[in-house]
Amino acid sequence: MGPIVEFDSVGLRYGTGAEVLRDLDCRLSAGGFYLLMGPSGAGKTSLLKLLYLAQRPTRGRISLFGEDLTEAPREAMPAFRRRIGVVFQDFRLIPHLSAFDNVALPLRVAGRRDAEIEGPVRELLAWVGLADRASARPPTLSGGEQQRVAIARAVIGQPELLVADEPTGNVDADMAARLLHLFQELNRLGTTIVVATHDVGLLAAARGAQLLRLEQGQLVDRTGALRNPPARVM
Numbered sequence: 001m002g003p004i005v006e007f008d009s010v011g012l013r014y015g016t017g018a019e020v021l022r023d024l025d026c027r028l029s030a031g032g033f034y035l036l037m038g039p040s041g042a043g044k045t046s047l048l049k050l051l052y053l054a055q056r057p058t059r060g061r062i063s064l065f066g067e068d069l070t071e072a073p074r075e076a077m078p079a080f081r082r083r084i085g086v087v088f089q090d091f092r093l094i095p096h097l098s099a100f101d102n103v104a105l106p107l108r109v110a111g112r113r114d115a116e117i118e119g120p121v122r123e124l125l126a127w128v129g130l131a132d133r134a135s136a137r138p139p140t141l142s143g144g145e146q147q148r149v150a151i152a153r154a155v156i157g158q159p160e161l162l163v164a165d166e167p168t169g170n171v172d173a174d175m176a177a178r179l180l181h182l183f184q185e186l187n188r189l190g191t192t193i194v195v196a197t198h199d200v201g202l203l204a205a206a207r208g209a210q211l212l213r214l215e216q217g218q219l220v221d222r223t224g225a226l227r228n229p230p231a232r233v234m
């Protein structure tokens with residue numbers, strides 16, 4: 001399959017600061033599973049923000065779904081965003097909505113009827129171990145529970161691209177394995193997945209995933225394992 005994301009000499013700076021991302025050239029294949037790794041501060045969240053369109057690059061060119069974003073008008077952005085599921089590092093759940101309603105939101109926005117929403121939302125909440133917390137509001141949930149609601153909300157609409165920032169940062173190893181399985185199932189159904197993580201357990205378990213390594217704002221290839229598109233994780 002062709003690329004779903006193309007970065008061409010991409011750079012990003014915040015305000016007048018130094019570039020936090022530099023000379024990014026990479027191509028992510030549609031249907032791929034990518035793990036983005038690198039030390040704290042390397043720029044992983046910033047790279048993900050470019051992918052889910054929360055930031056525009058200050059330099060270079062990004063194409064998404066085969067369309068050059070530098071050419072795309074601002075009005076086109078919401079339509080792009082609807083094709084992307086995002087698990088934010090800080091979850092960003094809607095505090096006054098129940099876990100059920102947070103997860104249901106993308107389906108409601110897509111115009112699905114209540115009868116089509118109930119089953120999938122309950123099933124997904126059960127999968128992430130929250131069947132009995134469906135009516136709880138986010139402020140009453142633990143960090144790990146909120147993270148699982150955020151993941152369920154990001155995957156429920158089967159987006160074309162799923163971008164997840166440290167999605168297993170607040171859960172134990174068993175739950176991390178379960179969440180990885182959920183991402184792999186989604187990937188099997190055709191969603192391209194990009195997960196930023198420090199979790200080496202995830203790296204070991206995500207066989208067939210491809211590794212993107214960021215250091216000090218650049219994609220590096222110290223081991224020679226990274227290619228464009230990057231090599232598979234052994």
Ligand SMILES: Nc1ncnc2c1ncn2[C@@H]1O[C@H](COP(=O)(O)OP(=O)(O)OP(=O)(O)O)[C@@H](O)[C@H]1O
Pocket residue numbers: 014017020038039040041042043044045046047
């Ligand atoms: N909104 C912002 N304004 C200014 N600088 C920022 C902003 N967001 C991030 N940075 C800077 O950009 C650099 C990369 O940060 P980023 O959050 O992308 O790294 P990261 O690899 O995701 O780190 P971590 O693993 O700790 O989450 C850091 O030096 C950070 O201070």
